[in-house]
Structure formats: C-alpha cells, structure tokens
Amino acid sequence: MSTFALIVAMTVITFASRLSFMLRPVTSVKVKNSSFLEVFPVALFVVLAVVGLAAPAGELEVTPALMAGVGGVAGAFLFKRSVLATVLAGAAAYWLARLLF
Amino acid sequence: MIATTTSASFRRGLRDTLPLAPPIGLFGIVFGALAVQAGLSPLLAVLCSLLVVSGSAQMTMVALLASGTGPVLLATTGLALRHLPMSATLSEMLGDAPLRRRLQLAWVLVDESFGLTVVAANRGEPDLVAFKTASDLVLYSTWLTTTVVGALLGGRLDSGMLELGIIFPLVFLGLAASVLRTRSQWATAVLAVLAALVAIVVLPPAWQVSGAAIAAAIIGSRVR
Numbered sequence: 001m002s003t004f005a006l007i008v009a010m011t012v013i014t015f016a017s018r019l020s021f022m023l024r025p026v027t028s029v030k031v032k033n034s035s036f037l038e039v040f041p042v043a044l045f046v047v048l049a050v051v052g053l054a055a056p057a058g059e060l061e062v063t064p065a066l067m068a069g070v071g072g073v074a075g076a077f078l079f080k081r082s083v084l085a086t087v088l089a090g091a092a093a094y095w096l097a098r099l100l101f
Numbered sequence: 102m103i104a105t106t107t108s109a110s111f112r113r114g115l116r117d118t119l120p121l122a123p124p125i126g127l128f129g130i131v132f133g134a135l136a137v138q139a140g141l142s143p144l145l146a147v148l149c150s151l152l153v154v155s156g157s158a159q160m161t162m163v164a165l166l167a168s169g170t171g172p173v174l175l176a177t178t179g180l181a182l183r184h185l186p187m188s189a190t191l192s193e194m195l196g197d198a199p200l201r202r203r204l205q206l207a208w209v210l211v212d213e214s215f216g217l218t219v220v221a222a223n224r225g226e227p228d229l230v231a232f233k234t235a236s237d238l239v240l241y242s243t244w245l246t247t248t249v250v251g252a253l254l255g256g257r258l259d260s261g262m263l264e265l266g267i268i269f270p271l272v273f274l275g276l277a278a279s280v281l282r283t284r285s286q287w288a289t290a291v292l293a294v295l296a297a298l299v300a301i302v303v304l305p306p307a308w309q310v311s312g313a314a315i316a317a318a319i320i321g322s323r324v325r
Contacts, residue, residue: 001170003145009170010162010177011152017184018210025197035322037193039289040186041219043317045277046293047300047310048212052270055301065267072271076278083220084120086275087268094267 064097071096110221110228114235117217122239124268125156125213126247132159133251134258139163143252150248154209154241155180161307176307183311186318187215191233194222198230206230209237216276223280289321 001009053069054060068090075089076082129150136146136159149159161176187210195203214236221232251258281287293313300313 003141003166004148006162006170006173007145007149007152009174010149010158013174013177014153014155014158014181014184015208017181018188019204019207020185021189021192022195022203022207022210023200025192025195034193035285036318037186037190038283039286039321040190040314040318041216041280042277042286042289043293043296043321044183044187044212044310044314045216045273045280046290047297047314047317049270049274049277050294050297051301051309051313052267052273054298056267058301058306060298060301065270068267068271069274072274073278076275081275081278081281083272083275083279086278087271090271090274091267 064094064101067097068094106227107231110226110231111235113221113226114217114232115239117221117232118214118236118239121213121272122243124272125240125243128156128269129244129247130251130254130258132156132163133248134254134256135160135163135251136248137252137255139166141166143249143255146252147245147248150245154211154244156211156244157310176305179305179307179311181311182308183314184210186315191215191218194218194229202230202234206233206237209241211240213272214240216273220276220279223282285321285324288324289317292321293317 049069049072053065053072056063056065071093072086072090074093076086078089079085132150133143133146136149137143141149141163149162153159153162158177158180161180162173165172165176188207191206191210192203195206198206214233217236218229218233222229226232277290281290296313296317297309300309300316304312
C-alpha cells in the first residue's frame with residue numbers, strides 16, 4: 001500500500017468513527033446510554049491526563065511530569081477548577097521539580 | 102437576537118481555544134518535521150494533517166511507518182474507538198443541527214475541541230454549533246499551517262528540545278476538573294485513574310486511551 005493510500009485509509013477510519021453518531025440528530029438517547037454519556041467526558045479527560053503524566057514515554061515512570069500532575073490538581077481546586085490555573089500551576093510544579101531533581 | 106447569540110458564542114469559542122493554539126502549533130511543527138524525517142514528502146505530510154486531523158494517529162503513523170501498513174491501521178482503529186462515545190455525546194448536545202453542520206463538526210472532532218464544547222455546554226452556552234465551529238477553526242488552521250512549517254523545516258528541527266509533553270495532559274486535567282459535578286462523575290474520575298494505570302501496563306499504547314476511558318465510563322455510569 002502506498003503512503004497516500006495509507007493516509008486515505010486512516011482518514012476513512014477516523015472520520016467514520018467521528019461521524020458514527022452524528023449523521024442524524026440524537027434528541028432522545030436511551031436512558032441506559034445517557035448515564036454513560038454523562039460520565040464519558042470525565043473518563044476520557046482523566047485518562048488522557050494520567051497517560052500523559054504517568055507514562056510520558058509509554059511506560060510508568062517517576063518523572064517531573066508526575067509533579068506537574070500534583071501541581072495541576074492543586075491549581076484546579078485552589079482556583080475554582082480553572083483550566084488555565086491548572087496548566088500554569090502544573091507547569092510551575094514541573095519546572096520546579098526539574099530544577100530540584 | 103439569534104445572530105447576536107451566534108456571534109457571541111463564536112467569539113467565546115475563539116477566546117476559549119486561542120490559549121491552546123501555541124502548544125497545538127508546536128505539536129504541528131514537530132509532526133511535520135518528523136513525518137519528513139520518516140520519509141514522507143512535505144506534500145504528503147500536509148495532506149495527512151488536512152485529512153486525518155488527529156495528532157495522536159498521525160504521530161503513531163510516523164512511529165510505525167517502518168513496521169508496515171497493518172500496524173498503522175490497527176493503531177488508528179484503537180485510537181479512533183474513543184470517537185464513538187464522543188460522537189454520541191456531541192450529537193446529543195447539538196440537537197437538530199442540519200446534516201451539513203454535523204459533517205463539518207465531525208471532521209474536526211478532536212479531544213481539545215470536544216473538551217471545550219462539553220465545558221461550554223455545562224455552563225449553558227446558547228449556540229454550541231457556533232462555539233465548536235470557532236474552536237475547530239482555531240485548532241484546524243493552527244494544525245495545518247504549523248504542519249507546513251514543520252514539513253519545510255524537515256531534518257533541521259530537533260523535536261526533543263521542545264518540552265511539549267507536559268501541556269496537553271495538564272489541559273485535560275483542567276477540563277476534567279471543570280466538568281466534575283455528580284457523584285457518578287467523581288467515581289468515574291477515580292476509576293479512570295486506576296483504569297489508565299492498568300492500561301499503561303497491560304495494553305499496547307494505541308489502545309490505552311480508548312480502552313481505559315470506555316471501561317471507566319461503563320463502570321462509573323453504574324454508580325448512583
């Protein structure tokens with residue numbers, strides 16, 4: 001398969017999954033599924049955060065990124081769950097850990 | 102009145118997304134450079150960003166290109182699985198938006214714009230279509246233009262010097278904190294931490310995010 005064909009195949013897979021539930025309006029999702037949809041964003045965001053902070057190179061390891069997570073959580077709850085405060089507090093903790101260790 | 106609401110939502114979409122443009126831009130430059138270093142022509146690197154619009158899938162492609170097309174497509178499928186519940190969530194939030202808008206919004210259904218749109222919906226944003234359109238516009242244009250820059254820089258860029266890895270996890274941490282409300286969401290957050298740690302150990306990288314997020318949401322949704 002050429003690289004161009006590979007890119008087209010990746011496009012089809014990615015776009016099909018993105019479009020899956022968006023082709024038609026979903027105005028009455030079944031109650032059974034709506035509780036899943038209520039919590040899925042939280043699950044996705046937390047997993048993306050943990051994977052990036054606990055295993056930045058693909059395997060679990062203790063790095064300054066873990067301190068960024070601690071700083072980020074502290075920033076989020078000290079400053080009314082602001083995304084910007086989370087990033088700034090986490091980045092500050094990260095650079096502090098890099099300087100100290 | 103409707104036009105006023107739409108333009109205000111569009112402006113808030115721009116305002117909320119612009120802080121993400123610098124890290125997305127650096128990521129785009131790194132992708133463009135690595136793709137060219139992996140053997141893609143600059144044109145194919147840019148085409149990849151134009152069509153696939155997925156930083157994680159595109160980076161995985163660059164990393165696995167030498168292993169053949171099978172591993173790349175398998176990894177793309179694993180990464181794409183998380184779009185299924187994202188698509189359902191977004192579709193529910195958009196109500197009866199016309200098909201043309203749905204196609205447009207699905208094209209750039211990425212983690213960042215999804216997260217910002219969920220947060221906007223929680224605070225009662227009146228026009229989510231306008232909000233996400235603006236968010237997508239910032240992210241997509243940044244991703245494309247910086248891929249061009251990276252592809253032109255090619256082998257002259259040392260991507261290791263850019264400390265990118267730390268920003269995105271922190272953004273998602275902040276997004277998670279901002280949407281936590283109910284008991285089942287809190288339980289899901291704790292479960293997601295555990296599921297992610299287990300997934301890192303037992304699953305291949307391309308399946309970790311989809312597998313852990315879906316498992317945590319299935320169990321967490323049963324908590325009352």
